Amino acid sequence: MTPQETSDAPSTTTARNGVLPGQSCLNCEADVTGSYCSGCGQRARTGRITFPRLLRSFVDHLISVDSNLLRSFQALVRRPGAFIRAFLLGRRVGYARPLPYYLAVVALNGAASAVLRHPAETAADGDLDGSFWDENFVALQIGLAFGLLMLPLAAARRLLHRGAGYSVAEHFVFLLYVLAQSILIVLVVQVALWPFGIALSGDAEGLVWLTAFSGFVLWASRGFLVESRWKVALKLIAAFVMLLVGVGVIGLIVQQFASR
Numbered sequence: 001m002t003p004q005e006t007s008d009a010p011s012t013t014t015a016r017n018g019v020l021p022g023q024s025c026l027n028c029e030a031d032v033t034g035s036y037c038s039g040c041g042q043r044a045r046t047g048r049i050t051f052p053r054l055l056r057s058f059v060d061h062l063i064s065v066d067s068n069l070l071r072s073f074q075a076l077v078r079r080p081g082a083f084i085r086a087f088l089l090g091r092r093v094g095y096a097r098p099l100p101y102y103l104a105v106v107a108l109n110g111a112a113s114a115v116l117r118h119p120a121e122t123a124a125d126g127d128l129d130g131s132f133w134d135e136n137f138v139a140l141q142i143g144l145a146f147g148l149l150m151l152p153l154a155a156a157r158r159l160l161h162r163g164a165g166y167s168v169a170e171h172f173v174f175l176l177y178v179l180a181q182s183i184l185i186v187l188v189v190q191v192a193l194w195p196f197g198i199a200l201s202g203d204a205e206g207l208v209w210l211t212a213f214s215g216f217v218l219w220a221s222r223g224f225l226v227e228s229r230w231k232v233a234l235k236l237i238a239a240f241v242m243l244l245v246g247v248g249v250i251g252l253i254v255q256q257f258a259s260r
């Protein structure tokens with residue numbers, strides 16, 4: 001039940017002035033002592049909605065989303081392992097959550113690949129007779145599918161790095177951040193090659209991505225896992241093998257069912 005539905009709904013005067021100390025929250029009716037409600041987090045002084053306020057809160061929201069994304073990006077560039085570890089341990093305010101961060105990167109990559117791909121090369125590619133939109137829709141789908149692939153990989157890493165004490169979900173968060181960064185690295189490579197008229201073929205792009213992803217996993221594992229680098233590298237190879245075998249087995253099962 002919202003406060004508006006109760007018989008003693010706040011008058012417009014109360015709403016205009018916000019909550020005074022000792023009064024109850026306009027959102028959840030808990031007692032408010034500070035500038036924010038300790039029950040629901042709403043600001044004590046809400047005030048009535050005006051057009052300037054509407055605009056300001058919208059701009060504030062955009063800026064905070066932007067600065068959270070930027071702050072996470074900077075932390076992931078400078079000290080990815082320590083950042084992700086601190087995030088999992090609870091330092092979260094002011095940083096973008098892993099899923100929104102990843103989705104923002106996938107969206108940016110989709111938009112950028114639309115600009116970077118020359119129409120001529122798109123046609124020469126051949127395997128997609130698709131238009132501009134088809135191509136970029138595929139880029140988005142691949143991005144999301146890769147995100148899902150991180151789930152079995154996280155499970156494999158949970159098994160291989162049992163001593164680290166992270167859950168599958170926590171390994172998934174690690175991999176999602178790393179995947180986002182590896183997509184950005186591929187994007188940077190593409191942007192760097194673009195002035196020379198070079199566009200990566202699908203295979204080359206895959207190879208650059210795999211190198212960037214593996215390298216970034218190794219780098220980010222420093223400060224995230226307490227294991228020597230060669231152990232982390234061997235376990236990453238093992239995780240890839242487990243993933244390939246897993247995908248292969250699922251593929252075979254699907255084929256069996258499909259052929260019936």
Ligand SMILES: [Zn+2]
Nearest residue numbers: 025028037040
């Ligand atoms: Zn409240």
